[in-house]
Amino acid sequence: MQCTGLCSAILAGSMMLFSGAVVAAQSVPQWPVTDYDTTPDIEEILGYPAGSRISSPEQIAEYFEALAEAHSDRIQLFDYGETWQGRRLFYAVISSPQNLANLSEHQSAMAALADPRQTSASEAESLIDGLPGAIWIGASVHGNEISPAEATLVTAWHLLASQAEETSQLLDNTLIYIDPLQNPDGRARFVSRYYATVGLEPSADRLAAELNEPWPNGRTNHYLFDMNRDWFALTQPESRGRVAAFLKARPLYYVDSHEMGGDSSYFFAPSAEPLNPLVTESQRESLVDLGKNNGRWFDEFGYDYFTAEIFDLFYPGYGGNWPNYSGSLATTYEMASARGHHFKQSDGQILTFADGVQRNFVAFMASIETVANNRRQLLENFYAYRQSGIEKGSQRGAVGSYILPNQRDTAGHQRLVAILAEQGVEVTRTTGNFRACGETYEAGAYVVNLAQPSHHLARVLLDPEVPLAEDFLQEQERLRANNLPDQIYDVTAWSLPHLFNLDLVTCSQSLNVAGELVDSTRIEPGYIVEGTTETDASYGYVVRWGDMNSGRLLTAALREGLRIRSADSSFTHADGREFEAGSFVLPRAGNPDNLTEVLTELTRQTGAIAEPLASSWITSGPSIGSGNFKPLPTPSIALLWDEPASVLSAGSTRYIIEQEFNYPVTAIRPAQLRSADLSAYQVLILPASGRAGAYQQALGEQGRENLSNWVARGGVLITLGNATGFVVEGEEPLLASALERKASEQAVADEYKGTSVEGRLITDTEDYQSYLVSPEAQPDWVPGIIARTEVDQEHWLTAGVHEQLYTTYIGNEIYTPLRISNGRNVVNFAGSDELLASGYLWEDNRHQIAYKPYLMVQPEGRGLVISFTQEPNLRGYQHGQFTLLLNAIFRGAAHATPLR
Template sequence: MRRLILTSLAAIFASALSHNALAAAAQDNSVTAMWPGASYNEDSPSVERVLGYPIGSRITSPADLSQYFNALQQAYPQQVKLVEYGESWEGRRLFYAIISSADNIAQLSQFEQGMQALADPRQTSDAQAQQLIDSLPGSVWLGYGVHGNEISPPEAAMMTAYHLLAADDNRVKNFLDNTLVFIDPLQNPDGRARFVSRYYMTAGMQHSADRLSAEHNEPWPSGRSNHYLFDMNRDWIALTQPEIKGQVAALLTYYPLAFVDLHEMGGDSSYYFTPEAEPYNPFITAQQRQGLDWIGQNNAAWFDAMGFDYYTREVFDAFYPGYGASWPLYHGAIAMTYEMASARGHQFRRQDGDILTYADGVQRHFVASMATIETVSQRRQQLLQRFWQYRQSAINEAQNSEQRSWVIDPTGDAAGAHKLAALLVEQGLQVSRSEQAFASCGNDYPTGSYVIDAAQPGYRLLRTLLDPQVDMSAEFLAEQERRRNHNLADQIYDVSGWALPLLFNVDVDVCEQLPDIKQRLLQATAAIAPGQLLHADAKLGYLVKWGDMNSGRLLTAALRAGIKVKRSDLPFTHKSGDRYPAGSLIITLADNPQQQLPSKLKTLAISSGATIQGVDSSWVLDGPNFGSDNVVSVPQTNIAIAWDEPVQSLSAGHVRYVIEQQFNYPTTAIRSAQLARADLSHYQVIILPASRGGYSSALGATGVANLRDWVNRGGVLITLGNASGWAVEAGLLKTQLEKAVTDNSDSLSDDSYTAGQHITDFSQFLEQVKNTDADPYWVAGVLLNTDVDQAHWLSAGVKPQVISNYVGNQIFAPIDIQYGRNIAYYSDADKVLASGYLWQENRQQLAYKPFLMWQPMQKGMLIAFTQEPTYRAYMDGLNILFMNAIFAGAAHAKPLR
């Protein structure tokens, strides 16, 4: 694996052809102009030879993309290795290609071992590391098509692979001599399949460039998301989707030095590449930012030579760690986003009248891919050295930090603690499980607590995932406040609060010392630890303590198995002395006379993670007896989710995923317009996800009346986010939305004059020009402390305080006690912010405003979440509250059964 010092291809290329010739070639949208002047091995499998059409002339389907890479592997078996890393929800193949010289591919296992050694300075000496840095090839991961309707990146993946293998160009061959190129050609095959099939259904005899055409306006849901309608470019810290989980496993195998996520954006733009916009996450180092500049400058040289417009730094920041282009940074790579203006079809007429073609996007992404490969090849040794230094300095930084370890206490939520620990391990971090009880951080911890040594190479990733607060720079925040004062939009691109312990509502303590205890390193493990059935031959029945997802999964599994389950609205103490919290499950032999009940429950305990306790008596020392009115039967609940326009597709997908994949319970999607007149009596629960513009367009007055009648007859209507705002406007939910609070009272005497006043300073001027009828200011996304009313069955098993999310600008007035209850509400203004950046006006106004309201309606009820408890499917700490709304809600409704 030889080391090469390369002259910039862009400079060589520009010297061979004049700038005017390059610009003319770049404007030629024929597929022969992808790389002006290139020649290719005639025996190599081009896209046209394999698929029957020239590159960039048709939007390739997922199946054909897979077929093409198979053809490359067959043609170049010594230079191409295809690795499958899973399959999509709809069963499509997920794979990446490794392309390099025959020598590098033959020594792939040695490369893997070398990068694993370089990644752990605790096991590798400086001398050994230097030998690896001198000998290992560079590596770059190119990820294409995470959004299925961003169509040019996967096509560029085929062109990049073809060019690397077939180009008659010694410089390209030199790249492969010292660089491994990882190509994931299609991260989202389900979304792309949805887009391709629908696009060609709309095409006529000639492709339209008109942005009003059906070709350029996708039906609901768009191809952007995967089967469960997730934006997978937000999933890298939660790892809920197989398409992202598999990539993470691959990255932790090879630790590529550079990672590029290739996207598309609005068709009137140009091309965006690194360096990213402010703010940068503080755990990204100066050396990494310099590496991003290296990439950007070489990309710019290529784009200048080709006559392509581009921009950098203005948008797409590097703060939120959950992007594909962010997550690898915290393991020591350099990672970045590329964005190309999208034709969203074969051609698109821009605002200036120019026609943008699909082939334009393919070419620019291809050129950017090659420029990035060139930079990694040229900077191979520096990037390897900096990767080693990043991992080494992380350990040193941790050893000198006050945050020497973390302890995850499983006492309050065993399921959440285990899932959090397992998720950290899945992200390449080391977690141990204590094999004894111990005292640390001023607290006592039980056996089975999880301990994290901060002094590990992934220390900075641990910090950005576990720290309650990661701050944006003071300069950036000052600029955002200045922009707001001048009625300009802020530049906060995504959520500013994401700490996993807060999302999971799990207790994690920071310790200044590493506990000296007997512990066992946690290996890759399932997110659910097996449960157990105790006293299986019980004479009376079985009890399950409510309050975590182990018990939640047991409930849904039991209902699906036809087992009759009761739940207690109040806590009780069994005669054995065991204390059972509100919501605890009761399964009696009298209700379930089948002989195989114990064996069924044992199977369900193992799969759900729950501990089921057999009991011989129903006697309790305090609290309700099992025959009390405070003990209710949970019906086999049929759940419907509003689907299609005007529902926000991401919201619908998150809801369905959480119920089906986390709760393990089936749902039925019903198109919103059908809710207006359909007989809904089959369903106990209907969920309205967040919407775009409310449900009035789909439901109208008839739909509102149909839903009201269904609720009055015993249905449970659950509204999420702005669907709760629509419920207010529709007259279903008896509260109000608030305008922004302002002290500026405008006293007009008529339409032209107002009372005279003195403005004495700039702050008074800013107050004067405020909009007195404005909505609260938009919040990109924060985590808020939320207090919970413990005296209601909706809060059974829920802690007195939970962490909830807040995105947007809807603030609800508390519901009057005559109409219902405010079950969960935001904390005092001084305490409300748990994580992120919240404007001061919103902080003041959100205090004591409802997050969850319950409103009885004759035999049924309306349960309104003012935010989405299923947001991005990572708000695990709200799952029990959401389960209570569904299953306890159905248990407390009074329809004629």
């Protein structure tokens, strides 16, 4: 097909059907003069023109399969995983026939460049001579960001159908990796609901039902995770598969393509401040070059865009940032979203789905061109980045190694180092005792020698503090002083050892110790300790409490119907062994005759270690038959699901219980909670809400009374984050705490009432600012820090939890402590001098948060209210909180006293 001027693969008059109505489709793609061959286009395969219908995940896969069948020499498809709902995850590689024939060799060469310890500078130059530049385009990690995924279809077709010499040169010089749909479960949810809602014709009115998604919207995956926050945490199968594929490909550029609000235009690099200090100057310059070439093409087409005003490069969990720390270049693209076929913008213009597809196509092509034109320089920069990591880790006076002593929480250490290994960070598990930086460590400690190619990634994930630039912080303080919003886009702290609540030792030596490199094994098989004539298992078995290995065994044993008793406090057996609070016993009496065989299999699956007990005789602490050695029930767990629950809080909570604890949860909507008989459930969890006060509006007084009666009869109500606000409200609150207003040492002006008020002198600027603050003002919003808390070690709710616990603090909710006559504050935030463990915190918040409760428990009738004042399940990555949540659910159910 021959085109002149701006041509289209699809005729401008193409039409599609909507419930009997006919809607014209815009021409997509448009590109300067080129010839196209007979490569099957979207309409030929899927039955509708490009940009005229939002393709389902299955249709996207179908079209890429058709392209691969038509051009097997220039496009190949590779599966990299499967979603929770069983949908396929795959990527395409498009290049010249010669490049694709040598794909495995090219990937091996990139692996060699990635390790300068094995590849000399001269060998690297030789490899670079023959290597194409690789670019990875990742589309629509948020399922309701619809145009990027569709644009990958158009881009793939253009690259394969175009007969232009320029296109041939692009294929000769680049390997183009395309992940057309990073979140197929979320997109399937969006597409199904959108087309179920559209009427006679799609509406452009932003009030239209089809442009306002119901709960949960299509942004998230099956477990309602925002996967653009999951790159280093690797909680979801989509993320794990994508990182593995990335490390195999080692692209020079990673484009993470998104959508934003419909009144915007288009965003691409360079990113906004703050930039992570571990993103190098050369990387920043290259991202500017990328943006300039994108800008040149957008100018040619007359498309608006902006850069550097939002979307920073600080938090490493974004797809548009994480690859930077492996030596690639990563950037976020954001297209204004129609969230359907048409969207009326604030200026009256109509933004279409096809507009988004076209603009993304142009951005993708411009980016491919940037890589093709700068192939050699980008490859050299990649090798130099990896080499600089080795050098930085070897510098005198610098941090040379990190040591994880593994003195507690075996499961947490195993999970943490496995996650590092999955991302290409080398970790050694020591096989003997060793001495480093003046201390002696036992065998089994983990060492991260920072003189390695993945130095920058190891630092960004493990450093206790990644500092924000001082000038940026000064600007945020200036804005806050003028009662203006800050410019911090996401959390300011994420150190993995803090999230796992593990000790990290910094050492200035570059340690090479005897040991083995760890792999990605997250759970090592557990076992039963062999007995002797003195300590056999004639009475039963005991399992120590305090990590996820024992937690998984507990839930597995409960689901097997085994009889279990758990200690409220520490105890010592007659044979001299000491056991921590929370440790649980599986006696032979009351359990199946094949208890040993059942337990052998369960320990193997869960990683736990069971120890034999010859008798029940305890020499100190509670006896196994006492009331302080609680029988553990098998609780039925309900979770409030749907509005007004936060999608992310509800999803992460369900994920942790179902996938980390391997225990079922029943999701119940608010309409049922208002009046339904809840007697079948022992535990009910209220996730954090999307907005303050929403639970009262959703449940009303009828719902409050129903929950109150259920708790009084023996239920355990667990509130997360701002859901705690619901239980402190009302004339008869379920929790005797209260939300605090903003504390101030200065007098705050009274509300203006009437025509005149009492006069007051304003003495300085600070005094003036206080005049602007309402007497009802809430504490300032904290974007996200990691805080230290102090744990009451004598309460059953904290059994197995270390005396100091790290937790993420986000928001502005601060609760008053419970009085001793009402309940217990079992975990409190540390004092103001010790509170901040990582991140940036406003000074007045630091003083007001100090000593306030993080976890409270209050008896109500025969039941309990357990309230976390912050979100313990944030992003599913706070592994150090898992034992606390297990205690709240299972030990909480054991401590309630419902009538049987």
